[in-house]
Amino acid sequence: MTTFTPTTAEETLDAVRWAVSEETPLEVLGHGSKRGIGRPAQTEHAIDLSQLTGVTLYEPEELVLSVRAGTPLAEIEKLLEAHNQEFAFEPMDYAPLLGGEAGRGTIGGMLAANLSGPRRIKAGAARDHVLGVHAVSGRGEIFKSGGRVVKNVTGYDLSKAMAGSWGTLAVVTDVTFKVLPRSQTEATLVLRGLTEEQAADAMAVSMGSSGEVAAAAHLPESVTGRVLSGALRGRGSTLLRLEGFGPSVDYRFARLADLLAGFGAAERLEAEDSRKLWREMRDCTPFVDGTQRPVWRVSMAPSQGHRMVMALRMQAAVDAFYDWQGGLIWLRMEADPEAETLRALVAAHGGGHATLARAAPAIRAATQVFQPQPPALAALSVRLKEQFDPHGLLNPGRM
Structure with missing residues (x-):
């Protein structure tokens, strides 16, 4: 297995171009803190961005921060705290839930997973605060979107397309975020x-x-x-x-x-x-228990969440708690992920999204980890993937 560890955007481009020339897939990762989400990687080679680090621009007065994708989120949060600022969407750290070390997530991973926390109902998620990205597509081409000011987008906002793509569209090398003052x-x-x-x-x-x-x-x-x-x-x-x-x-x-x-x-x-x-x-601490018991992350209408959970308890052994005014439900199953039962009940209670956030690799390989998309949206996703990564080289199979 070959692992590329670029330290610059140009080295990242060279690694992706090698994969294109060899027609070989690449796993895209930072420190791997969210590696346990999605289906297990189907690759022999990886591009590790953990050495692509550093702040390239921070203007506290302008509330703008630019940073390379492999920079640990924990380092950036310390920097922001020193200036009495923060990411208002308070991104989650998945590592403890998945059995890893806290504080290992990277800025690029934060965007790729579109992270958010309890304040999402007020401040939104990473997607709502990203201003611009530099990235390498699966075609082996560098592109950039957005910039370093709040009002900078014309045409398609590709920065937001990277949010929630889990590294399947492009390898982000640099990212710019809006930051905000911390509350007193x-x-x-x-x-x-x-x-x-x-x-x-x-x-x-x-x-x-x-x-x-x-x-x-x-x-x-x-x-x-x-x-x-x-x-x-x-x-x-x-x-x-x-x-x-x-x-x-x-x-x-x-x-x-x-x-x-x-x-x-x-x-x-x-x-x-x-x-x-x-x-x-x-960080879903109530379910940080050192096990691989299946944990689901379900988003749906706040008025229906508790009703769905009540119906689920009639059919499965489950523990639950609620965030986002009840619109985010964390569920821990005793053994079986109960994917079909859960998604049927979510659909019956107005619809939503159920993501398998934690499970053993064998279970993840056999389960639709992410919520299946409606046909029209799935077709749009396929066309988007074809534009950015037509050969399916980046994180194949993860989603």
């Missing part, structure tokens, strides 16, 4: 002991209020003890995150507690515990 402080309002239906109602009320809730989640009783070192164990926890200046957070917390008084008394987590809690929610 935050607090989390906690309601205890609600059923999943009551929690869905409480989250809907809070998101429709003037409280400017930045994230909303619910941990059923079986899961709530697995965050904050067990501090919330005992009864289910409905979580509402407030961010901003201290007086504003205090005022909105009091108003929101009054608004939700019918659901029970509000408890409060202060800034340090609140930030830790939402990092654990972001």
Whole structure:
């Protein structure tokens, strides 16, 4: 097996052109922190971007950051924190869930997987913050899209096409993101002991209020003890995150507690515990258990999520918790991935997307890991793939 480790965009181009000339597939990876998502690679050769690192532009006053694709995300987050800034979409770190070392993900992988976290309901995902990319297509051609200012796109926005493509369209070498100031402080309002239906109602009320809730989640009783070192164990926890200046957070917390008084008394987590809690929610910590038991990531209408889970529990052994106001559901199966059962129930409850986020390689090889696309969208995806990678050389079979 040959592994290319380019340190420049030109070396990346040479590696891809070699693959084109030899008509041989390449696995595209950074540190491999998300290697366990998707079907196992069907390649003998790889292009490892972990040496393609470094910040090429950072202008805090302009809220713009350009960086090479193999740069560890953890390094960039430290840099941003030093300037009191952040990626507002708070990208998830999949590595602990998949049995790896935290902080190993790269900037390129962040874009390829279109990562996001609990704040997605307010700030969106990586796709919504990328400004530009430089990349090498599967044809062995360098191209660029976008630039280093917010209003820079004319014609097709290829930067966004790279988001969620899992390295199957092109090898990204450089990427530019919009960054934003961090909030001065935050607090989390906690309601205890609600059923999943009551929690869905409480989250809907809070998101429709003037409280400017930045994230909303619910941990059923079986899961709530697995965050904050067990501090919330005992009864289910409905979580509402407030961010901003201290007086504003205090005022909105009091108003929101009054608004939700019918659901029970509000408890409060202060800034340090609140930030830790939402990092654990972001990284699916309740299911970081050192096993390969199948874990699904399901997105669907928030009003239908708990109903779908209730129906699923009638047919399968499953543990669950909710993020994005109930629109993101993390599910852990005991053994069988239950793919057909799950996707049928998602379709029956208004539709959505179910992605197998963790499973043993044999299960991933035999399961449709990503949500099957409707025929019209699948045909469009095929045409897009033919334009960027007509020979199917980049991460073949992964999706």
